[in-house]
Amino acid sequence: xxxxxxxxxxxxxxxxxxxxxxxxxxxxxxxxxxxxxxxxxxxxxxxxxxxxxxxxxxxxxxxxxxxxxxxxxxxxxxxxxxxxxxxxxxxxxxxxxxxxxxxxxxxxxxxx
Amino acid sequence: xxxxxxxxxxxxxxxxxxxxxxxxxxxxxxxxxxxxxxxxxxxxxxxxxxxxxxxxxxxxxxxxxxxxxxxxxxxxxxxxxxxxxxxxxxxxxxxxxxxxxxxxxxxxxxxxxxx
Numbered sequence: 001x002x003x004x005x006x007x008x009x010x011x012x013x014x015x016x017x018x019x020x021x022x023x024x025x026x027x028x029x030x031x032x033x034x035x036x037x038x039x040x041x042x043x044x045x046x047x048x049x050x051x052x053x054x055x056x057x058x059x060x061x062x063x064x065x066x067x068x069x070x071x072x073x074x075x076x077x078x079x080x081x082x083x084x085x086x087x088x089x090x091x092x093x094x095x096x097x098x099x100x101x102x103x104x105x106x107x108x109x110x111x112x
Numbered sequence: 113x114x115x116x117x118x119x120x121x122x123x124x125x126x127x128x129x130x131x132x133x134x135x136x137x138x139x140x141x142x143x144x145x146x147x148x149x150x151x152x153x154x155x156x157x158x159x160x161x162x163x164x165x166x167x168x169x170x171x172x173x174x175x176x177x178x179x180x181x182x183x184x185x186x187x188x189x190x191x192x193x194x195x196x197x198x199x200x201x202x203x204x205x206x207x208x209x210x211x212x213x214x215x216x217x218x219x220x221x222x223x224x225x226x227x
Binding site for chain 1 (some may be wrong): 215
């Protein structure tokens with residue numbers, strides 16, 4: 001079975017500061033990993049995904065994530081946060097079933 | 113290209129009633145998935161339809177059922193509503209090409225409140 005843990009329920013950063021959101025996954029083989037963002041009242045939008053190859057993945061809106069097999073992690077990073085980045089962020093994993101399992105999410109709060 | 117649209121956006125029902133939620137997939141997509149997102153939680157997979165056939169189901173009881181139509185639009189039906197069914201219901205479409213990890217395109221959801 002596949003699962004995702006996002007250990008941080010809330011993260012607060014100041015605008016312009018760097019950001020790292022943590023994600024740990026459980027899956028027996030090489031996983032397919034995703035980060036989605038959800039703004040209030042909206043559906044989820046894909047930020048980036050990892051299948052194979054380069055372990056550092058670039059996404060939209062200046063986000064990147066690094067796959068670390070030894071740590072079963074796929075942390076999301078951004079060097080400088082903007083106020084518009086305030087949202088809920090979900091990490092997801094999928095494997096042979098092709099159906100992603102989502103974490104419970106991390107709420108990002110951005111202070112001016 | 114058109115995005116994924118869901119209707120209605122909000123709905124209030126009472127316990128024991130039945131509800132139908134609708135989803136129009138993104139143009140060119142033949143797969144639709146439904147998710148339930150309770151407050152403060154991540155989306156939980158309900159089921160997926162591919163070319164009008166159920167193609168996978170999560171841990172939800174049979175009173176959650178669905179349909180996919182020839183134009184790839186979809187419905188989620190919930191019978192005998194319970195208070196715990198109150199949640200945001202998300203529809204996501206994708207183009208199943210046979211590869212894992214396909215990108216999902218989500219609608220904005222239907223917020224269901226059961227009183």
